[in-house]
Amino acid sequence: MTKAGTTLVAADTPAPAVPLPRRRGIELALIVVAVLLSVYGYCAVGLAKSGTVPPGAAGYGAGLGVLALVAHLAVRLRAPCADPVLLPIGVLLNGLGLVLIYRLDLETPGDRAAPAQLVWSTLGVALFIVVVLLLRDHRVLQRYSYVCVVAALVLLTLPIFFPSVNGARIWIRIAGFSIQPGEFAKVLLAVFFAAYLAANRSALAYTGRRVLGIDRLQLPTGRVLGPIVAIWLLSVGVLVLERDLGTSLLFFGLFVVLLYVATGRTGWIALGLLLAALGAVAVGQLEPHVHSRVEDWQHPFASIDAGQGPNQLSQSLFAFAAGGMLGTGLGLGHSILIGFAAKSDFILATAGEELGLAGLSAIFLLYGLLVERGYRAGLALRDPFGRLLAVGLASILALQVFVIAGGVTGLIPLTGMAMPFLAQGGSSVVTNWAMVALLIRVSDRSRSRLGVPQGEEAVR
Amino acid sequence: MTRHIRHAAFFCALLLVALLVNATRLQVFEASSYDGNIANRRAPIARYGQPRGDILVGSEPVTGSHDTGEHLRYERTYANGPMYAPVTGFASQVYGTSLLEHTEDGVLSGTDPLLSPFPLWNDLARDRNPGGDVLTTLHRGAQEAAYEGLAGRKGAVAAIEPATGRILALVSAPSYDPSVLSGNGSSVARSWKSLNGDPDKPMLNRAVRKTYPPGSTFKVLTAAAALDSGVVQDLDEPTDSPDPYRLPGTRTSLTNESEGCEDVPLRKAFEWSCNTVFAKLGVRVGAKRMAATAQAFGFNDADLRIPFSVAESTFDPKVDRAQLALSSIGQYNTRATPLQMAMVAAAVANGGKVRSPYLVERTTRASGATVSTGGAGPVRQAMHPSTAVLVKQLMADAVREGTGTNAWIPGATVGGKTGTAQHGLGNSGTPYAWFVSWAKGDRDLEPKVAVAVVVEDADADRGEISGGGDAAPIARAVMKAVLKSSSGDGS
Numbered sequence: 001m002t003k004a005g006t007t008l009v010a011a012d013t014p015a016p017a018v019p020l021p022r023r024r025g026i027e028l029a030l031i032v033v034a035v036l037l038s039v040y041g042y043c044a045v046g047l048a049k050s051g052t053v054p055p056g057a058a059g060y061g062a063g064l065g066v067l068a069l070v071a072h073l074a075v076r077l078r079a080p081c082a083d084p085v086l087l088p089i090g091v092l093l094n095g096l097g098l099v100l101i102y103r104l105d106l107e108t109p110g111d112r113a114a115p116a117q118l119v120w121s122t123l124g125v126a127l128f129i130v131v132v133l134l135l136r137d138h139r140v141l142q143r144y145s146y147v148c149v150v151a152a153l154v155l156l157t158l159p160i161f162f163p164s165v166n167g168a169r170i171w172i173r174i175a176g177f178s179i180q181p182g183e184f185a186k187v188l189l190a191v192f193f194a195a196y197l198a199a200n201r202s203a204l205a206y207t208g209r210r211v212l213g214i215d216r217l218q219l220p221t222g223r224v225l226g227p228i229v230a231i232w233l234l235s236v237g238v239l240v241l242e243r244d245l246g247t248s249l250l251f252f253g254l255f256v257v258l259l260y261v262a263t264g265r266t267g268w269i270a271l272g273l274l275l276a277a278l279g280a281v282a283v284g285q286l287e288p289h290v291h292s293r294v295e296d297w298q299h300p301f302a303s304i305d306a307g308q309g310p311n312q313l314s315q316s317l318f319a320f321a322a323g324g325m326l327g328t329g330l331g332l333g334h335s336i337l338i339g340f341a342a343k344s345d346f347i348l349a350t351a352g353e354e355l356g357l358a359g360l361s362a363i364f365l366l367y368g369l370l371v372e373r374g375y376r377a378g379l380a381l382r383d384p385f386g387r388l389l390a391v392g393l394a395s396i397l398a399l400q401v402f403v404i405a406g407g408v409t410g411l412i413p414l415t416g417m418a419m420p421f422l423a424q425g426g427s428s429v430v431t432n433w434a435m436v437a438l439l440i441r442v443s444d445r446s447r448s449r450l451g452v453p454q455g456e457e458a459v460r
Numbered sequence: 461m462t463r464h465i466r467h468a469a470f471f472c473a474l475l476l477v478a479l480l481v482n483a484t485r486l487q488v489f490e491a492s493s494y495d496g497n498i499a500n501r502r503a504p505i506a507r508y509g510q511p512r513g514d515i516l517v518g519s520e521p522v523t524g525s526h527d528t529g530e531h532l533r534y535e536r537t538y539a540n541g542p543m544y545a546p547v548t549g550f551a552s553q554v555y556g557t558s559l560l561e562h563t564e565d566g567v568l569s570g571t572d573p574l575l576s577p578f579p580l581w582n583d584l585a586r587d588r589n590p591g592g593d594v595l596t597t598l599h600r601g602a603q604e605a606a607y608e609g610l611a612g613r614k615g616a617v618a619a620i621e622p623a624t625g626r627i628l629a630l631v632s633a634p635s636y637d638p639s640v641l642s643g644n645g646s647s648v649a650r651s652w653k654s655l656n657g658d659p660d661k662p663m664l665n666r667a668v669r670k671t672y673p674p675g676s677t678f679k680v681l682t683a684a685a686a687l688d689s690g691v692v693q694d695l696d697e698p699t700d701s702p703d704p705y706r707l708p709g710t711r712t713s714l715t716n717e718s719e720g721c722e723d724v725p726l727r728k729a730f731e732w733s734c735n736t737v738f739a740k741l742g743v744r745v746g747a748k749r750m751a752a753t754a755q756a757f758g759f760n761d762a763d764l765r766i767p768f769s770v771a772e773s774t775f776d777p778k779v780d781r782a783q784l785a786l787s788s789i790g791q792y793n794t795r796a797t798p799l800q801m802a803m804v805a806a807a808v809a810n811g812g813k814v815r816s817p818y819l820v821e822r823t824t825r826a827s828g829a830t831v832s833t834g835g836a837g838p839v840r841q842a843m844h845p846s847t848a849v850l851v852k853q854l855m856a857d858a859v860r861e862g863t864g865t866n867a868w869i870p871g872a873t874v875g876g877k878t879g880t881a882q883h884g885l886g887n888s889g890t891p892y893a894w895f896v897s898w899a900k901g902d903r904d905l906e907p908k909v910a911v912a913v914v915v916e917d918a919d920a921d922r923g924e925i926s927g928g929g930d931a932a933p934i935a936r937a938v939m940k941a942v943l944k945s946s947s948g949d950g951s
Binding site: 257260261262264301304309310314317318320321322323324325326328329334337352356357360361364365367368371372375378379384387391394395398399401402405406409410411 | 461462463464465466467468469471472473475476478479480482483484486487488490491492493494495497498499500501502505586
């Protein structure tokens with residue numbers, strides 16, 4: 001189907017004429033389960049730490065329940081055909097994240113992060129509702145792709161003017177709040193990439209010069225490729241300046257995946273991997289901050305052997321190992337030994353220690369399910385922008401989970417990034433809710449399109 | 461485009477699989493190597509996260525646990541720390557454990573699998589058992605009498621119940637308070653440094669870890685060997701020994717502290733502690749036979765555990781006749797721990813049978829259920845029962861009318877032997893005062909206690925150091941304490 005444009009459209013399976021069940025009842029049931037699981041975790045922490053159910057359990061459950069319920073009503077109202085699994089997964093992961101942060105707060109009485117995280121979660125759900133209510137059709141976003149890219153670049157550039165925190169220049173401080181603009185930028189960039197590639201994919205796929213006489217390595221003309229490479233270079237450059245390797249890696253991965261999906265050119269993968277390898281080697285050698293991360297990854301116990309005690313990564317590995325198959329139980333682990341960033345970048349270590357491999361696998365599978373539902377929506381949609389947007393959002397989640405989870409478990413070099421929904425971090429949780437809202441929107445479109453005759457498909 | 465979306469989805473699935481496989485590797489297959497890493501604080505946190513089990517004397521604990529509320533939560537406390545330190549040892553969060561705290565650590569810290577009624581359940585639930593208790597064989601009164609008797613003078617006391625081998629008292633002075641080592645602060649490091657740098661070595665357990673020349677107390681053993689081998693058959697028969705005695709093959713003459721040792725029978729020689737008589741007896745018995753008897757009493761055994769290890773008491777079998785003569789009066793390179801000499805006295809009191817000494821009566825779960833019991837060590841016959849009867853007579857006579865009268869207790873039969881051991885280069889050191897003894901209450905069927913006391917007082921004048929003067933009163937106090945309680949029990 002990569003041979004000609006006509007076959008490409010024809011390859012999409014025509015929609016069956018049977019109406020799809022809307023499954024809003026299932027969504028509600030799953031949300032109830034998610035809220036109950038979160039409240040159960042909250043109670044388990046209190047019972048393990050002090051032998052009593054925490055006094056705020058009812059309030060916490062009610063708060064989370066009301067938030068979830070309002071979100072569910074918004075979906076019922078404006079996206080009745082949306083995938084019923086997306087919202088409950090978001091609620092469960094967010095609830096679980098609050099439980100883990102609350103649990104770690106008990107170890108650091110002077111530094112409580114759970115209340116702020118709850119406020120940010122509320123803001124996130126509010127944004128979710130706003131997006132679901134106001135954005136009637138995702139294709140509207142296509143029109144604003146250049147606004148998105150400018151906004152993204154501004155957001156990425158802003159932290160340069162603020163002081164660096166712990167070696168990374170990725171925060172801005174406004175009125176006592178720390179905001180990580182890069183988090184918002186990734187959604188905006190996904191929208192831009194999807195829109196741009198949807199508009200230009202034919203040019204990218206079928207024109208250009210062949211390299212070394214091989215079809216697959218055909219490079220597009222500079223006119224088409226120029227803007228996208230320029231923007232990519234700019235964003236990566238900004239990130240290297242800000243020393244946020246994780247986000248940089250994420251953008252790069254997103255870029256390559258979307259390029260491949262849009263054009264179907266294996267050459268992009270090869271080129272992407274080549275660029276990634278070159279970039280990784282160069283940055284790993286030249287940038288001391290990154291270089292030390294690579295060293296840590298290769299020899300996590302070097303600091304122990306040197307008599308300086310365990311570093312964060314080895315503490316994280318200790319935490320995972322202590323969890324074993326079934327975990328120590330909520331509230332009974334010692335992941336706080338990780339110290340700095342235990343509630344944010346290393347939150348997964350707490351899950352790994354206290355919930356064990358069983359709980360950790362469940363969390364990974366929840367993310368997997370979220371990603372799979374995103375891809376499924378992408379597959380079912382017809383418009384290229386929607387497909388690329390769905391794939392892009394799902395890929396952001398997948399890559400982000402892989403980069404941070406792989407980092408804290410010693411699979412790849414560690415890069416500071418927030419575990420979606422779980423980790424402490426307001427910008428992250430708000431962004432994640434926005435992403436779920438967009439996924440809800442596209443899945444609603446894809447599933448309602450499947451259920452209704454072609455002619456009735458409304459485009460605003 | 462659909463196919464490429466599927467490819468990308470497949471790629472994401474690969475990432476998920478990689479995460480799951482890596483998590484399984486980390487959490488299941490390689491977990492134990494991370495758990496065992498020395499820098500991993502989880503093991504100490506778990507270890508000190510619960511109160512440590514207690515060490516009991518009688519029914520009263522002599523240890524405790526203090527909740528500090530810190531990261532390593534419970535610290536060890538000791539009631540009467542210095543008195544019981546030679547038994548309990550220390551349990552430090554920094555410097556590990558010693559003595560009973562060390563050998564019984566599994567029970568005390570709760571890791572011993574026997575503590576759990578259902579061991580597999582604990583593995584699954586990751587529960588740690590509450591620490592179990594260790595009940596010692598110590599006799600509180602005897603321990604107090606020994607500690608107060610030494611009153612800080614350098615020395616040691618060991619007391620045994622002859623019929624069983626139960627250790628009733630184990631005291632070493634000067635001592636230290638092990639609670640200063642319990643925690644993990646800077647004061648602990650300072651205490652550790654000053655205790656280790658102290659020239660008086662307060663952390664040395666003199667009762668079991670230091671060997672002394674036994675001096676005249678060794679004559680108990682020489683007498684047993686002479687009687688057992690038939691060299692002497694009658695306690696009242698003259699022994700045909702000169703005074704002074706010229707050591708065989710040398711020009712050195714051995715003399716006595718007391719007059720009239722020439723040719724005296726064994727009974728008198730023992731009463732007056734005649735060096736010449738016993739030196740010659742040892743030579744007549746022969747090195748091989750002497751060594752065999754010493755070994756039967758427990759000498760030359762590096763493997764004794766009570767349950768912590770006891771320094772090896774030595775009697776050299778490869779000596780010439782002059783050396784053997786000196787060895788036979790507890791000099792030359794003959795060395796013994798106080799516990800070993802208590803074992804010698806106990807064997808005499810127990811019809812020649814040596815019971816392995818032990819300190820742990822029983823270990824229990826926190827609930828009180830017994831985990832293990834002590835005292836299953838081997839029994840050796842060190843001399844004929846008839847010989848033991850005769851040596852008992854010798855020791856009893858020595859207390860009634862000889863050098864050991866300071867140990868006499870009304871209403872009881874006491875047997876003992878004094879010793880004043882020379883040591884140092886050319887015997888220049890302040891001599892050690894020894895006393896070994898046993899006692900049987902008049903209403904008891906068998907001796908209830910055997911004691912060995914050493915006083916090494918560097919400050920005293922050389923002439924004033926003597927087994928009868930310095931050591932015997934301490935032994936007497938210990939024996940009295942034991943006899944008093946055993947008659948009080950009606951047993």
